[in-house]
Amino acid sequence: MEQRSFHHLKSTSLLGHVDLLRGDQLKFAQLLSSKGDVVRFRIGTRVIHFLNHPDDVHRVLVTDADHYNKGPAYRILLGRFLGRGLLTSEGDFWKRQRKLMQPMFHSKYLQNYAETMYSDTRDLLARWSTNQTRDINDDMMRLTLRIVARTLFTADVDADASRIGHALTEVLESSDQTLRSPFWLPMWIPTPLNVRTKRAVEQLDEIIHRIIAERRANPNDGTDLLSMLIAAQDEDGTTMTDQQIRDEAVTIFLAGHETTANALTWTFYLLAKHPQIEAQLHEEVARVVGDGPVTVEHVRQLPYTEMVLKESMRLYPPIPTVARAPKHPVEIGGVQLGYKDRVMITPYTLHHDPRWWDAPQEFRPDRWRKDNEQAINKRAYWPFGGGPRICIGNNFAMMEATIILATIAARYRLALTESAPIIPVPTLTLRPDRAVLMRPVLRQAARIGAAD
């Protein structure tokens, strides 16, 4: 085996590196990444191993996945709000739920979602006008939330969209703040954060339970995820309780909208900064799609659009870090880990590492061209995670992002209203540090189309 370098980042503080983690986390991750292949540090009493070599990451996520659980951030922190949904559950229970939900993400079903993805994007565009300033991240959040609700739950959440979006943001923020502190206070202690988060979750639950009750009262033709969860039975005939269905539903809402929305926001940001790449994308979309709807068949014929999305998720991976906890003592890269130690994997730093990428800071969709692609070390690219816990929604998200991007690009280019850089902030997702304000400018081709 290739030799790995090990570094122990020592701290004299009782709290360990909590200050660094509270500050600029991306800088901290980059510091870790500059130290070696396996870097040990401490937060409070937790010993964490940062993995910086693609082969070790592959081992933990894929080959040796059975030796690890998800990190406690998922299980405990997100679990407070998501209960035992797919993101937070483990073992046989997770396996059963994953098997149950997987078919809804197969290509056969995905094709049925394309029309909704397109028409929801058109509905958004109907509210845009040229030269008006939009908060693109907010637009993308609402759009992706609506798409998840309508495709997987056949639910219309327009009236509740703000409340759901707000509640899910609170859940992420609360988990993130707790994650950065050395001690995790239980939810029953009425800190302002806990009170706010509990209120948000109550609102969320009220909406989700209403959607479940309505469906139980009026079963539809049974072709969406919600019907599938309601109808699911164990061999002994046991069905899922409303609480279990709620946990899966909230998980899908949370996991399925902000990630895709952020991926699209960063993509529009990058395109606005790179007019030549934007022009190439526009050319492809105009040639393949023309004026008509973007269909599932088009998705396969838009390789450059896909390359743009892949490259955008390399520079701004929507989930910047994933964590694992070994079930028993393990060895990684020649380093021994106890079963209480934690593993930190940061796609963000791997995606920016000059050992695996030429000009890693540059936005170069061309690196994903078929003839170049073999040169890429696939183990240095993990936007959707990997192994058995790979994102269940990865194909859904790629199709959705392609349709949204192509539908918008067929009509508009988006111009930034300010030149100051937007800074990525790593919470559990990689968010922009402020509203991303952009002006839709009607494209020449679309103007001609509109005049016809």
Ligand code: HEM
């Ligand atoms: C660009 C968009 C997306 C990105 C980058 C993304 C990324 C990820 C990543 C990195 C993980 C693995 C976390 C880990 O291993 O600890 C994950 C898991 C998951 N994602 Fe996504 N995701 C996206 C969109 C979606 C969508 C659209 C859905 C659902 C509609 C979804 C549902 C889930 C679920 C349920 C899991 C947990 C799977 C399991 O543990 O079995 N995601 N996602």
